[in-house]
Amino acid sequence: MIRLSKSVIGNEEILAVTNVLKKEFLGMGEEVFKFEKDISAFIGRPAICVNTGTAALHLALQACDIGDGDEVLVQSLTYLASFQAISASGAKPIACEVNSHDLTIDLNDAYKRLTKKTKAIMPVHYSGNPGNLESIYSFAKKHGLRVIEDAAHAFGSIYKNKLIGSFGDICCFSFDGIKNISSGEGGAIVTNDKNVINRIKDIRLLGVSKDSENRYKNERSWELNVNEQGWRFHMSNIMASIGIEQLKKFKSFQQKRKELAKLYQKLLFEVSEIEIIDIDYDLITPHIFPIKVKNNNRDLLKTELEQNGIQVGIHYYPNHLLKFYSNYSLPKTERIYSNLLTLPLHPDLNKSDIDYICKVIKSVF
Ligand SMILES: Cc1ncc(COP(=O)(O)O)c(C=O)c1O
Structure with a gap:
């Protein structure tokens, strides 16, 4: 079976985890500190690591004093984690439409949903x-x-000659098992906002004031103080040791992802039933490869690919349709969703796999 996505792990990660296990200090310590330094050097701004991308978003919101009674604009077509991070902070996610050409937030629609609480x-x-x-x-x-x-x-993507995360307000990454780089599970917050960095250093570990600095020295605070609600969202040395090795391999992962996505683009360009999402793979490091299937043929193609041993996905079920969040309809998002299909993409695939997948697609239309 051709897998939709997967972790790509070698002996380097196995050795790194083994070394942490042998040291018998598994929690947050020197490996986490090193991974943060490596991410920070790669991106060019301070980075704080946490246990998931969801936690990164949640903590970023809290550190900006966003919570009860506040509203956050977000596209409905995203992974549930974006919505859950907002509601976990106490704020309300306000579901917005996406632009149909690139599936990013539609600002005209977002504008209509602005309120005093946004x-x-x-x-x-x-x-x-x-x-x-x-x-x-x-x-x-x-x-x-x-x-x-x-x-x-978007780890490793470029916007206007700059790496994502190297500019702007606050940027949150995920390092879960299938992302552009992985630490097993994990995430990072990158920002120049010192207040946000310092608050997250505390609230990722139960809100204990300045405990991170001690943990980096393999110590902890015994006589402690807490200024606000915190969480157990810190990263462990086991996770960080995987992340450190994955970051070293990023360039080759990136090259492979781009190469495969460009090949899909080339081979599917002439298939009239398929619409390719408008993405420049010279700049973007693709995490997934979504396509739009025209004329209500998405499910037909999905079944055909699965029957030929090709795992596919649908990214994503719109969040405004979920009972917990539902309050209005978003016709454009619902229409796009019914056409969406994600094809396999990960660095362990070869050009021959993409050839095969595209052949199966062409045999359907
Ligand atoms: C768009 C988006 N946001 C947030 C997350 C959350 O990341 P994590 O799985 O590390 O919590 C994911 C993970 O898949 C995602 O795809």
Whole structure:
């Protein structure tokens, strides 16, 4: 079977985890500190690591004082985690439409949903593509909003000659098992906002004041103080040791992802029943490869691919349709959703796999 996505793990990660296990200090300590330094050096701004991308978003919101009674604009077409992070902070996610060409937030629709309670916008860099980030930042500036970028898919992507995370307000990455790099599970917050960094250092570990510094020295605070609600969201040395090795391999993962996505683009370009999402793979490091299938043929193609041993996905079930969040309809998002299909993409695939997948697609239409 050709897998939709997977972790790509070698002896380096196995050795790194083994070394942490042998040291018998598994919690947050020197490996986490090193991984943070490595991420920070790669991106060029301070980075804080946590146990998931969801936690990164949640903590970023809390550190911006966004919570009860506040509203956050976010596209409905995203992973449930973006919505759950917002509601976990106490704020309300306000579901917005997406632009049909690149599946990033539709600012005209977002504008209609602004209220006095709107405190932030959470653009989701769908498949690694930040869309028109410049417009998002001018929209935010005009309306006095914080920008918390959900860059779970976008580690290594470039926007206007700059790495995602190296500019802007706050950027959150995910390092879960199938992301552009992985730490098993994990995430990071990257920002120049010192207040946000310092608060997250505390609230990721039960809100204990300045405990991170001690943990980095393999110590902990015994006579402690807590200034606000915190969480057990810190990263462990086991996770960080995987992340450190994955970051070293990032360039080759990136090259492979781009190469495979470009091949899909080339082979599917002429298939009239398929619409390719508008993404420039010279700049974007793709996390997934979504396509739109025209004329209600999505489910037919899905079944055909599965019957030929090809695992596919649908990214994503719109969040505004979930009972917990539902309150209105978003016709454009619902229409796009019914056409969406995600094809396999991960660095262990070869060009021959993509050839085969495209042959099966062409045999259907
Ligand atoms: C768009 C998006 N946001 C947030 C997350 C959350 O990341 P994590 O799985 O690390 O919690 C994901 C993970 O898949 C995601 O795809």
